[in-house]
Amino acid sequence: MKYYDILIVGAGPAGLAAAQAAVSHGAHVGIIDDNPLAGGQIWRGGPDLQTDARAPQLWQALRSADNVEFMPQTRVMYAPQPNHLLVQTPDGAVTLHYKTLILATGARERLLPFPGWTLPGVTGAGGLQALSKGGYPLEGKRVVVAGSGPLLLAAAATLKSKGAQIVAIIEQARMPALLGFGAGLLATPSKIRQLLQLATQLSGVPYLHNSYVHSAHGDGSLQSIQVQRGDARDQETLQCDFLACGYGLLPNVELAQALGCATGKVNAQVAVTVDEWQRTSMPDIYCAGEGTGVGGVDLSLVEGRIAGLAAIGQIAQAQQAFSARARWQKFAARLARAFALREEVRTLAGDDTIVCRCEDVCHGELRIHTSWRNAKLQTRCGMGPCQGRICGGATEVLYGWRPDAVRMPVSPTRIASIIE
Amino acid sequence: MTDVRVTLTIDARNISVVPGITVAAAIAMAGNSITRRSVSGTARAPLCGMGICQECRVTINGRPHQLSCQTLCADGMQIVTANEGVA
Numbered sequence: 001m002k003y004y005d006i007l008i009v010g011a012g013p014a015g016l017a018a019a020q021a022a023v024s025h026g027a028h029v030g031i032i033d034d035n036p037l038a039g040g041q042i043w044r045g046g047p048d049l050q051t052d053a054r055a056p057q058l059w060q061a062l063r064s065a066d067n068v069e070f071m072p073q074t075r076v077m078y079a080p081q082p083n084h085l086l087v088q089t090p091d092g093a094v095t096l097h098y099k100t101l102i103l104a105t106g107a108r109e110r111l112l113p114f115p116g117w118t119l120p121g122v123t124g125a126g127g128l129q130a131l132s133k134g135g136y137p138l139e140g141k142r143v144v145v146a147g148s149g150p151l152l153l154a155a156a157a158t159l160k161s162k163g164a165q166i167v168a169i170i171e172q173a174r175m176p177a178l179l180g181f182g183a184g185l186l187a188t189p190s191k192i193r194q195l196l197q198l199a200t201q202l203s204g205v206p207y208l209h210n211s212y213v214h215s216a217h218g219d220g221s222l223q224s225i226q227v228q229r230g231d232a233r234d235q236e237t238l239q240c241d242f243l244a245c246g247y248g249l250l251p252n253v254e255l256a257q258a259l260g261c262a263t264g265k266v267n268a269q270v271a272v273t274v275d276e277w278q279r280t281s282m283p284d285i286y287c288a289g290e291g292t293g294v295g296g297v298d299l300s301l302v303e304g305r306i307a308g309l310a311a312i313g314q315i316a317q318a319q320q321a322f323s324a325r326a327r328w329q330k331f332a333a334r335l336a337r338a339f340a341l342r343e344e345v346r347t348l349a350g351d352d353t354i355v356c357r358c359e360d361v362c363h364g365e366l367r368i369h370t371s372w373r374n375a376k377l378q379t380r381c382g383m384g385p386c387q388g389r390i391c392g393g394a395t396e397v398l399y400g401w402r403p404d405a406v407r408m409p410v411s412p413t414r415i416a417s418i419i420e
Numbered sequence: 421m422t423d424v425r426v427t428l429t430i431d432a433r434n435i436s437v438v439p440g441i442t443v444a445a446a447i448a449m450a451g452n453s454i455t456r457r458s459v460s461g462t463a464r465a466p467l468c469g470m471g472i473c474q475e476c477r478v479t480i481n482g483r484p485h486q487l488s489c490q491t492l493c494a495d496g497m498q499i500v501t502a503n504e505g506v507a
Contacts, residue, residue: 034471036492041470073490108472120453120465130469131489135441137449220463221453357467358474360460384459385474385485390467412474412485 004030004069006311007085007098009076009255012040013297014289014304015104016047016058021308021317023065030096031062032074032087034411040106041126042297044133054301076255077417078408083284086418093417100284100311103256103272104304107249107290110393113355113363114348115215117245121222125246129155132162139163144225144238146170146213146245149339150195155244157201167240168206170227172247173339175209181338188331190298212345216243228344248339249294250393256280256287258406266293267336270402277318278307286311295332302328346397355398356391358384363398372401385412428497431504443488444469444476447501455488457502478502 006022008015011033022029031038037046038059047059062068077086077093085096109124116122123131125147132138143164145156148171156166171178185191214226214235225243226235253263256272262281264273271293278286288307289300302325309318349355351364359380369375372382372395381395382388387410388403396402409418425436428443430450437446444466447455453465455476466476471490479500480486488499 035490120463124468127469131466135445360458389472
């Protein structure tokens with residue numbers, strides 16, 4: 001068993017900022033992450049290689065400290081007792097004992113079912129971006145990036161830099177909402193710079209607003225998609241090798257819920273409830289970053305810093321970051337409003353469209369049920385290895401229900417890791 | 421830059437890749453992105469790219485259900501996908 005003053009789950013911006021704050025005051029800190037490298041999703045591939053200068057700065061500060069330990073490829077299984085987590089590493093299992101736990105588990109993409117979305121070649125938007133950063137070959141491939149939110153631009157820019165030919169970016173939001181969001185960026189000048197940079201990188205790529213992917217087609221793998229543009233009577237067909245389609249992000253709240261932390265709605269999404277110090281409803285457990293509500297890298301960094309400082313009792317310093325947090329929380333609220341889902345994307349699945357990809361449960365089997373629990377018992381929806389992480393986000397949008405309980409272990413685990 | 425390569429086996433075929441890429445990427449480079457078959461037998465390939473969806477599961481060095489999107493290629497790795505599995 002290992003002991004840490006502060007144990008942090010997640011090595012993205014929030015986790016690294018929390019770690020740096022705590023480490024600089026002498027706390028003994030452990031950070032675990034299920035990926036092979038630190039950085040989370042936005043700094044995927046390692047914080048030392050990012051153009052955002054804050055990433056290498058944080059990473060260097062942590063690397064030069066001798067009171068912090070980073071454990072990659074490590075997943076939480078469950079809590080055998082309070083203030084303990086049993087984790088799985090590539091080699092086996094180990095129990096980590098902590099005084100204070102900071103959850104920085106980030107977000108995942110909201111993936112919605114439409115006809116053909118299980119075809120090889122259809123991925124998430126951030127999904128294909130993440131795959132490409134891991135070396136996924138896209139040179140010369142025709143890629144459509146679709147769904148909703150500013151992530152589509154960032155994903156398209158990354159994919160283009162990897163040699164992909166971006167056929168189009170398809171955004172479901174309507175122009176008035178997009179213009180409103182653009183005007184709101186005046187409050188956050190760094191975001192305007194970012195947007196202009198992306199616009200330059202993507203010059204010449206068609207940006208189709210007020211549009212959405214209706215269906216994907218192909219024999220064995222993706223060959224084309226049908227696109228609905230506004231209220232047009234006829235759909236357009238686009239030929240492509242990949243469709244990278246994601247409808248924004250969802251907070252990863254499952255570990256927090258499994259540990260007993262309360263959740264509530266933040267910007268219409270279920271997120272971990274925290275107080276001004278980023279404390280959850282459970283003693284000794286804090287949460288920072290996308291888990292408390294999707295807001296992007298800037299909000300994650302400041303929340304991580306507040307959590308790290310508050311967790312070691314540096315109250316006055318933590319308070320100094322409150323105004324920055326408030327500013328980025330407003331940005332998050334504007335983001336959620338501008339890219340709210342339109343009704344049509346809730347109705348794309350046909351009766352034979354798979355909704356639960358782990359258990360191959362179709363829309364026609366699910367829509368007759370009245371609750372997640374009922375559907376789960378009758379159809380096995382949500383009982384596969386993703387444990388409802390993907391279909392739960394979809395059923396919330398399609399039917400208004402989502403997973404109502406989290407079981408330990410929170411992710412698939414080797415039996416040997418539990419009985420060792 | 422070094423010209424170090426990592427050699428692994430994907431469905432009994434050898435492939436040599438640059439270090440630092442994921443097993444999911446190597447599988448796609450080998451010519452077919454399919455990683456697993458669903459419970460009703462349909463072909464699946466990586467979806468979320470970040471260890472959530474479980475679609476990228478393959479067998480690595482005899483251990484089944486490993487997430488290829490979160491595993492880096494290593495020399496001598498033996499990968500088995502469901503590319504030629506039951507249809």
